Amino acid sequence: MRGFFKAIWRQRRRVLTGVFGLLFLGMIFANSEIGGFEGIPAWALGLGLAIMAPLIAAPIILLIMVIPSIRNVIECLVVALLIEAAILAAFPGVAQTLQAWDIGAILWLIIWLSVYFFLYGSLSDRLPSWFSYTGRSRFTTTAAPQDVINAATPTPDAEEAYYTGAMEYLGPDPLEEDSFNVRYNIGESLYEHQRITILEHQPGKRCRYYFMGDVSAKNADFAEGVFDVTATALPNGKTRVEIVEERPHLRLRHALWNWFDDSVADGADALRAKLEGRRDWSFSGRFWRKVAKLA
Numbered sequence: 001m002r003g004f005f006k007a008i009w010r011q012r013r014r015v016l017t018g019v020f021g022l023l024f025l026g027m028i029f030a031n032s033e034i035g036g037f038e039g040i041p042a043w044a045l046g047l048g049l050a051i052m053a054p055l056i057a058a059p060i061i062l063l064i065m066v067i068p069s070i071r072n073v074i075e076c077l078v079v080a081l082l083i084e085a086a087i088l089a090a091f092p093g094v095a096q097t098l099q100a101w102d103i104g105a106i107l108w109l110i111i112w113l114s115v116y117f118f119l120y121g122s123l124s125d126r127l128p129s130w131f132s133y134t135g136r137s138r139f140t141t142t143a144a145p146q147d148v149i150n151a152a153t154p155t156p157d158a159e160e161a162y163y164t165g166a167m168e169y170l171g172p173d174p175l176e177e178d179s180f181n182v183r184y185n186i187g188e189s190l191y192e193h194q195r196i197t198i199l200e201h202q203p204g205k206r207c208r209y210y211f212m213g214d215v216s217a218k219n220a221d222f223a224e225g226v227f228d229v230t231a232t233a234l235p236n237g238k239t240r241v242e243i244v245e246e247r248p249h250l251r252l253r254h255a256l257w258n259w260f261d262d263s264v265a266d267g268a269d270a271l272r273a274k275l276e277g278r279r280d281w282s283f284s285g286r287f288w289r290k291v292a293k294l295a
Contacts (some may be wrong), residue, residue: 003281006269010283011064017260017265018060018116019053023076026052027078028085036164061072068283072120075260080115084108124252131255135264137243143275145231145239146204151275152243154196164288187294194223203270206230224249243268 008015064071084107088094098107117123141148150161154170166184168191173179179197186192192213200208206229213223225247232240245264247254257263266282273280280289 007281133258137265137268148231187291
């Protein structure tokens with residue numbers, strides 16, 4: 001069950017956003033309904049919030065674990081509700097008009113769709129700035145250092161060992177030395193192509209490479225970055241692993257996905273489960289298992 005709770009922990013940012021956002025909205029609503037919290041002792045208010053927090057967190061976690069494909073609904077829901085509350089607070093007449101015409105649902109739908117397509121749709125691609133994401137993960141495994149390097153990096157000496165199981169081709173790039181062309185099967189006759197350039201390679205110790213997705217200019221930004229994995233043998237026979245992934249040029253939607261998912265640490269959980277033959281609860285593992293079924 002350790003892997004199960006780790007998968008939940010990787011979603012902590014999404015869960016906390018949902019919990020604190022809904023608690024805040026609940027306090028605003030309660031304050032407007034009962035006329036303020038002036039007569040309530042601080043300890044009673046704190047106790048009430050402490051009791052409500054896990055009650056809100058439980059259905060959020062259940063949604064994330066049961067239907068992971070729509071987990072980004074959590075943060076979109078909170079943002080949309082906050083915007084709606086702000087509009088109604090700033091323009092009280094709007095609330096009265098909506099109630100009189102019974103069209104509050106239309107306003108909510110407009111706000112919800114606007115938030116969703118801005119945060120996770122192509123609307124935010126028009127922003128004049130890039131976003132970056134750097135993920136780090138450290139863990140200890142019973143696997144040997146060379147096995148870790150082989151499983152974590154798509155290099156010629158590890159083609160069959162790469163942990164996702166989706167790599168179908170790896171060959172030299174005819175235009176650049178120390179570079180390779182890689183093809184991943186992502187299901188339903190779809191493929192992802194990358195060019196990988198090795199920046200540093202110490203067999204059994206470290207591999208650092210630059211990757212660039214071979215995709216259209218419109219979405220090439222999210223497939224570019226540097227991946228670095230270091231495996232250090234410990235005196236007790238185990239291996240300490242450190243993974244760092246840097247993606248400096250991201251669209252907002254991709255940066256949000258990576259940050260809310262704690263994606264590098266989640267991928268490291270999938271890697272460790274593969275190395276040790278354990279059940280993989282990570283969201284990365286779920287995705288690659290789904291790909292395997294669709295391939």
